[in-house]
Each structure stands twice: as structure tokens, then as C-alpha cells.
Amino acid sequence: MSPHLFGDYAKTLPPPQREPSLVSLRPPGELATRVTPLLMRVNASVTDHHGRAIAGMQLSDFAVYEDGAERKIVNVTPTTEPFNLVLLLDVSGSVEERIDFIRKAARDFLNTASPQDRISIISFRDDIQVISGFSTDRSMLSKKLDDIDAGGATALYDALGYILSDTLKPLRGDRTAIVILSDGDDNKSFVPFPAIIEATSESGALIYPLYVPSGLIPESSVPQPSITVDPLRTRYLTITTRAAEEGQKLATASGGVFYSIKRLEDLQKAYDDVVAQLRTAYTITYASNADGTGHRRIRVRANREGASVRLSPAVSAPN
Template sequence: MKAMDEKRALSNLPSGRLRPSWLLLLSFLMVPFSYSLAQDMRADLPANNSLRVENRRGDVRVEVWNEPHVSVTAVFVGETPQSSPVIIRRTEQLLNVLVASGATGPASSLRVNLSLHVPARTRVEILTNGGGVEVLGIPAALTAQTQSGNIKFIFSDPAAGLNISAKASVGKISVVTPDLVRKGVPAFESVRGKDGKPVRLSSERGRISLLGGVDTRAPGPPSAEERTPPPLEQKPPTLGGTTDEQQSVAGTPAAPLTAPEEIDEGDVIRVDTELVTLNVSVVDRATSRGLLGLAQSDFKIFEDGAEQPITHFESASAPFNLVLVIDLSGSTKDKLKLIRDAALRFVDAARPEDSIAVITFAGTAVLVSPLTTDREALHRRINAIESAQGDTKLYDALNFAMTDALKDVGTSRRTAIVVMSDGLDGTLPSVHGDGSRLSYNEILSQIREFDGVVYSLWVDTEYESLSEQDTQPEDFDAGHDRMAELAEAGGGLFYEVDKLEDLAGAYERVVADIGTVYSLSYHPSNNVRDGKWRAIRVRVTRPNAVARGKSGYYAK
């Protein structure tokens, strides 16, 4: 769990002055502890230019422009929410624009359509459920994924260096450029070299359209007239890629609005600087079985004894990004088939909607497979794993999993790292060879700040020490204890695997536990960043229920 460096939350919306369909126009500078109000929400990208947009309540439209900052406009259609579900937060690694479903309740008829203008250097990731996605212009990288919405990618230069991969599981893909017309295909790929800008498009039940040779220049933000919802007799704005079902959801006529609503001092949106996110698994105290079907109202969060209002909630059924980290050094290299078979069991046990990445390591971490839901591809890549050479660099491999393996997805949806090792990093005194570049304390601190969950599986490789040249018993013990501490710091569970033949069963228990994890977020009432420890306790109101997760954070 990580305390967010910067976060922008839209809340306390004016309830008496706005109609059921209205346009919220806000802007602020993302400078710590200060903000200003203007017409659009304005945010600065982090140093790595990563932007993640997640909207489970409507459409997302992204347009590349020449300004250095990101501009966000939200159009709300349907009922008037008690508080806005739009949250913008920024860390050193990610600018995140989120429409939180928990803010208004899952049964709410509220529809939220987002429109963003982004610089060309932006690495964009977009996630929707049924909402359409439209992207105009070419960002530095683009990933768009929707369950049933349509995706439209419009770009001006069809000869631009783009590495495109598009997949429509049920719908079809159409490609129209000056030199290529292809329609009705289930998948499309176009590779323009290793330096091409990556474009990954995926829709489970919608259509995907790629239109090249179209002028997409965006000289500036849309005018007030362009941002105004349509008159009463028209449907509210939707992207061309929405389905009939989605249009009916958003079909409540929008009331006429000739100009943006003026926001007076009493309507100022409060800008907090921190969001705390917790991932907790919930089990029955008597049976140790996971409890499913819990709602936000079943949880209470306390920080240093003071109850904190929950602002965002994701149920245990929400999908995960799972990163499997496998130690191939030392004695494990003689058991490669067991390790491959156990990894395959992990893949087969995970839920179909969970994305899985696989990393192996000895002297160097290797990304065997990036995050994917393609189980056949995972089987092929895992079966192709070979023995690794080099010394054990466990801490560097964990750092690789939290940074390189997840760099193109941000902290996508919820993330869990599952690491298998004997814990014998080469930095331990009697372990031979080069150790990790990072120290144990450095990786432990990094895991404490990690937004996801870390599970560790310790494999017993101890043997009788016959000389001072052998790994000594105290370092085997240290490897065991550090693997346990890594899991505790990461809010996950620690498993002891006495022999590799038991590894597959341990993986299946990890998957079962991940299926009981709920995600909760809150704004701490104590927002003083004094570097002190903040103790967190999560209470579940159901009888015999107990929540497990991270126990706190340092308010840096």
C-alpha cells in the first residue's frame, strides 16, 4: 500500500443548482498543497509520462494536442450524484484518472463520459466496461481494453512507426488507410520495427476501427460551446463506438445548457494530497475459508484508531494483474520440469479475467511473458523455460517485477506479485557469487510502498554444511525469515514449501487467497506528512470475519 504523492479528488458537488445532465468544468495546477479553479481539469504527467484512464461508467475520448499538460473534462448524464465519482491522482510513476463505481453504487444509472487532451509524449492506458473508446492522434504508447464497447483509433500518418496489435474476441476489426482496406477480421497486426510506437487494442464483444490518413491536429482545448451537452430533444453525447445497449443506458435526454455552470466559492472542490489504498483478504476465523460477496458497508477502516470514510471499493471479483516470479538458481535448476508444471498449474487455477506475467531469474531477471489473459500463449512460454545461469539476485528480480514488468500498464488494476525462492540472495555472507544491486532493506522499503500484494513461497533447499565454503545454516535461516518478512510487508501470505513437488499445491492456495482480496481506498484525516508510522486496522462487520493486509504506512 502506498500513500499517493499527489491526488486530486472531485467531491462535494453542488446539489441544488445543477440539472440531472450537466457538464462539470474544473481545472487546477498539480502543485503540492495548492490549486486553482478555471474551466477544465488540468494535470501534469509524471516523469515517465504514464497515464491510466479507467472508466467503468461510460466512454473515454483521448486526443493528442500540442500543450505540455493533460486536460480532463467529465460529462455526467442521468441522476445527480451526492459526490463526484471522478478521481485524479498522481504519483511519481503514474497519473491516474478514475471513475469510481463505488462512489454512487453499482446500481446507479449515472453515466460519466470522459474527454482528455494529452501531449504526444504520453503513454496511455484506457480501460472501460461497456463504454466506447476513441483516440485521435498518436501518443507515445497506447493500450485500450474494453469488455463490450467499441474502439476507434484515428491517426493522421498511416506510415508512422506504429506497432499495432488489435484483437476483437466476438466483434470484428476494420482497417481503413490510403494504402490498406481490411474489414471483418478478428485480429490485426502491423509491425514497423523495434522502435515503433506500441498500440494494443482489445475488445471482448465490441468492434475495433483503425482509420489512417485523417487530420487529427488539436490546437487547443475544446471551446465552451463544444463542451455544452446537446439540447433536450437530442441524446446525450456518446462515442460512435457505443453499442445499442450502452446508448439506452445513457439515453436520458440531456437538459439544455447554453454555457458552463459558474462555480462560486461555496462550490469549491477540495483537493487532498493523499490517497491510501489497501488490499485485504477476508477469511472466516473458524474455517480459514475466504468470504466472498462482501459490500463496502461491511468494512470499517481505522488509522491510528480514528475511523476513516471509505471513498473507493472493489469487490473480490475484480480482476488482478498477477506477476509470477520464479527462482531458477542454485539447486532448483535440477528440478526444472517440476517448476514448469507448477507454473502451469498456477495459470490454470487463476481466473480467466486475470492477466498473468511470468519472470524467471538467477543472475538476471527475464520476462518470460508480459501480462496477458491468453492462456495458450502462457502455456507455450512456460514450457519453453530453460535453465538459468548466474548467481541469485532475488531483490533485483523483485524490483524488476514492480517496475519493468509493470511499466506499460502502470499499476493497472489490482496487482499481486507471487515470488518463489529459497531467499538466498548473493548478498548474504556465506552465499557465493554476486548479489543484488539493491540491498534487502531497500527492497523491503519498496515493497512496503508498493500498491499491490506480495505473496512469497519459500522453498527449502538447505543441505548439511561440510565446510566454511558451504552456505551456512544461519544464512538458510535468514533466507527463510526474509521471505516471510517480504510477504508481511507486502500484505500477502508466506508459504513454506518443503520440497518442489509441493510447489503446485502452494500456487493453487495462493490463487484461492487472491480470490478473496478486496480493495479499499480512503483519504486520511491526518494529512500531515511527518514521516511517522500510521497504523491501519480493517474491521469486517460480518461475524467471525477477519481481514488480512498491510498494517500501516510511513506518511512521507
């Protein structure tokens, strides 16, 4: 919250990123110590009782509670601020004969995402390939999709571990999200799922798993609803129970949303919804009373009748 200053000039000042420091006085002869409150940052998606985004909220419209105590809000970043998005593509053996579909699905997402969002494309099988770093150049990103190769086992959690610990590490505290296009059936990762959940909680990134059963994907490059599915592939027409449960846990731990795609025509609807979800995310910076370690119970109240708030884990804000 901006300090109370005199004059119209104060109205032009940006909100401070740190609260004023407190000086602890010592007896004569001892140095005074300066105590600066720890700033934490959390993403809050706000919707009404119909699930529609609530836009235009200000700092005064929110209240943050940490471990039951209300904390001072320092800043609220509006929903129009861009995100750093990672598009994570499964190109393992289950889609080897359908790589054109993966490319088209990825390009559809590029066309749906907000133009100001910076997107990185990473593919995985039993290894990880960085197709492109973060960029807003949609034409370049689209061309880079021609570089992906398919085949091999599925190491989804190894890829997620790499993104959380490497790709997004320099952006900790910024607005970040991961969109996963996969069948969710991990069969090769060395990194265990509980470790991914822990890393997710520490990163502050929103995760949106879009799980598409491999049996739904046609071998032609352009999906047609009228295509007859090979009876031998009927066992792959739904995602596994484990994939669904773990996809939901990923979304819940991060503050994102899990999408189980049951029809190919629903994929674009999921893209539209993901982009809408990102545009409902306010980034709230508040002064914490904690010491920077351990877990916190965070609750955010929105001053709107019938409003629902979904939160990402709180992470320390950059200085």
C-alpha cells in the same frame, strides 16, 4: 459512497472515484481555492475464524481507520475483479539440472490461477529475463516457458526491485500481486533486503513467496514422491533460516502469505491457497486526511462476527 440523488436513474450511476471537492472561500478580490481529499487504496483479505474466505461483503460492511480516526470509504471493489499477477521464477544454478520441474511447476500455477487474471512471467538468476508481459492467454504463456534458461547465481532481490520499480509501476493503485517460486537463498543481489521491504510497502502489491528447498526437486521432469533423495543433497532439504525469515517479512510487509514447502505434493496446495487468497481480497478506496507523505496507521474493521482482516500497504488511488 454514492451521493444521495433523486430518482431511479441514480441507482444506475457508478460510485464516484473522488469525493466532492470543497471550495475554500476567500475575501473579495482573491481567488477561491479548491481542496480535494486525497484518495488512498488498500487491499483487504477477509477470512472467518476457520481461515475461510468471506465473500459478498459490501461498502457498508467495512470501516477504515487512519491514525485512529475513521475515514470515509468511497468505493469497495469486489473480490471478483481480476489481478495483475507476476510469476517470478528462480532459474539460478541451484535448479539448473531441474529446469523441467520449474517449467511444470509454472504451468501448474497458470492452470490454477483465475482465467481473468493477467499474468506476466519473469525469471531470474544473476540477471533478469522478462519471459512475457501481462496476458490472459494461458496457451501463449505456457509456450513462453520453453524460453527460460537456467544457471548462475541467485539475485532474488534485484529481480523483486525491478518488478516493483518497473513492471508494476504503471499499475500503481491497481490490484497487483507477485508469486515467487524459489528456494529464497539470495546470494548475488546488489539491492539490500531493507530497500526491498521499503519498496514493497510503497507499491501496494501483495507478495506470496513459495520457497521450495532445491534438494526436494528431482532431476526428472515429473516429481515422484517415491524418488530416493541423494544423501549428498540432504543439506538442501530445508530452506535456510535467513530465507524463511526474509520470506515471512516480505509477505507480512505486503499483506501476502509465506509458504515454506516441505513436500513437493504441497506445492499444488499452496497454489490453490494463493488463488483463494487473491479471491478474498477486497480493494477499498477511502478519503485520507493525510498529505500524501509519511506513514499511516491503517486499520480496517469487517462487520462479520469472527472476521479477520489482512491488509496490504495503502497507496494513492489513480485519479
